[in-house]
Amino acid sequence: GTVIPNATVTVTSRVDGQLTHVWFKEGQKVAAGQVLAQIDPRSYQATLAQYQGDLNQNQALLKSAQLTLARYQKLYAQDSLARQDLDTQIATVGQYSGAVKADQAQIDAARLNIEYARITAPISGRVGLRLVDAGNMVQSSSTTGLVTITQTQPAAVTFSVPQSNIPTLLKVLHNDQSLPATAFDQQGSSELAQGEVQFISNQIDTSTGTCLLYTSPSPRDMRRAR
Numbered sequence: 001g002t003v004i005p006n007a008t009v010t011v012t013s014r015v016d017g018q019l020t021h022v023w024f025k026e027g028q029k030v031a032a033g034q035v036l037a038q039i040d041p042r043s044y045q046a047t048l049a050q051y052q053g054d055l056n057q058n059q060a061l062l063k064s065a066q067l068t069l070a071r072y073q074k075l076y077a078q079d080s081l082a083r084q085d086l087d088t089q090i091a092t093v094g095q096y097s098g099a100v101k102a103d104q105a106q107i108d109a110a111r112l113n114i115e116y117a118r119i120t121a122p123i124s125g126r127v128g129l130r131l132v133d134a135g136n137m138v139q140s141s142s143t144t145g146l147v148t149i150t151q152t153q154p155a156a157v158t159f160s161v162p163q164s165n166i167p168t169l170l171k172v173l174h175n176d177q178s179l180p181a182t183a184f185d186q187q188g189s190s191e192l193a194q195g196e197v198q199f200i201s202n203q204i205d206t207s208t209g210t211c212l213l214y215t216s217p218s219p220r221d222m223r224r225a226r
Contacts, residue, residue: 003156006216007125012145014116017117019040029124031153035118036146116218126148159181198214201213201214
């Protein structure tokens with residue numbers, strides 16, 4: 001059979017900027033959420049400060065508009081103010097309220113960009129060759145990425161069986177029964193791991209008369225891998 005990783009991820013940047021730090025070595029085992037690299041966040045921090053200033057300004061304008069509206073409502077109730085003036089003030093309050101919400105959304109986006117400047121591992125596994133060094137500019141549009149992470153524990157195995165065995169296999173798999181599998185080394189002398197057949201391919205290779213099966217580790221091997 002062929003051993004295949006459960007997941008392979010190319011780690012890319014979600015923001016543009018200069019790569020200032022790289023905190024991993026080729027071949028290192030990393031955990032999900034571990035910080036791998038850092039992009040200079042200063043431009044995003046400055047943008048955040050600008051949006052926070054805009055928010056403070058619009059919050060003050062909204063507060064002033066709301067106080068004016070409260071006065072206008074009292075005057076209108078006393079028949080001392082035209083309806084048009086009241087409606088205009090209501091619209092002004094709505095305008096500043098919308099501006100505050102827009103500022104808050106921009107702040108959330110700026111904070112997210114600062115968070116994205118810290119590049120973390122999306123999965124646990126082993127890193128490959130470092131593709132970008134510290135000091136280089138990285139782009140969110142780049143498909144090359146910084147490094148590739150391959151999850152090797154647990155891993156899966158695909159192997160082929162003769163098509164004549166398919167009816168027997170399907171009878172077991174379609175009844176939700178466990179179908180054990182054992183992986184040996186290339187010499188067939190040493191047992192490597194135990195697993196269970198998860199599914200069988202829906203196609204037969206007509207050139208070889210075989211069908212592909214997919215096996216994942218047994219619960220015991222998964223616990224041992226963790």
